[in-house]
Structures are given as structure tokens and as C-alpha cells.
Amino acid sequence: xxxxxxxRIDSLMFGQVCLVSIISHIVFSIVSFKIADYNFTQQYxxxxxxxxxxxxxxxxxxxxxxxxxxxxxIILIQFLIKKFRDKKN
Numbered sequence: 397x398x399x400x401x402x403x404r405i406d407s408l409m410f411g412q413v414c415l416v417s418i419i420s421h422i423v424f425s426i427v428s429f430k431i432a433d434y435n436f437t438q439q440y441x442x443x444x445x446x447x448x449x450x451x452x453x454x455x456x457x458x459x460x461x462x463x464x465x466x467x468x469x470i471i472l473i474q475f476l477i478k479k480f481r482d483k484k485n
Contacts (some may be wrong), residue, residue: 410478414471421467425460432456 433453440448 411476413467414475417467417471421464425464428461429453429456 436448436452
């Protein structure tokens with residue numbers, strides 16, 4: 397959507413696309429973390445050994461943070477492309 401908004405194919409502005417991308421990433425990250433937590437809780441409740449390790453949840457949180465950083469880099473690159481194109485025209 398960011399690339400499409402740069403070339404003015406859609407009616408959405410670039411800032412709106414960035415905002416929707418960031419908000420949806422945050423929402424989907426929270427939902428995926430909650431689903432992973434629920435699945436790990438169910439697994440540990442059904443096993444005979446009730447010891448629970450939180451490292452998989454830390455890995456999921458770090459993956460969400462890493463993907464958020466990649467999203468911000470992509471938004472920055474698209475913003476710089478937009479500024480370069482606006483300056484060129």
C-alpha cells in the first residue's frame with residue numbers, strides 16, 4: 397500500500413497508509429502474543445510437569461520488535477523516495 401500511495405494509484409495518502417500499517421502491526425502483535433500465551437498455558441496445564449518457561453514468549457516479543465523495526469525502515473525508505481520524487485517534480 398505504501399508503494400501504491402507513492403505513485404498515487406490509491407486515494408489514501410502516504411501518512412494514512414503508514415499509520416494504518418503501524419496500528420495493524422501493533423494489534424496483530426498483541427493478538428499473536430496472546431494466542432501464543434494461551435497455547436503455552438494449555439500445553440503446560442495438560443502436561444505432567446507443571447514447570448513453565450517464558451523464553452518462547454520472549455522470542456515472540458523480540459520477533460515482533462524486530463519486524464516493527466523492519467516496518468519502520470521500509471516506511472523511512474518510502475518516505476525518502478516520496479521526498480525525492482516531490483523534489484524532482
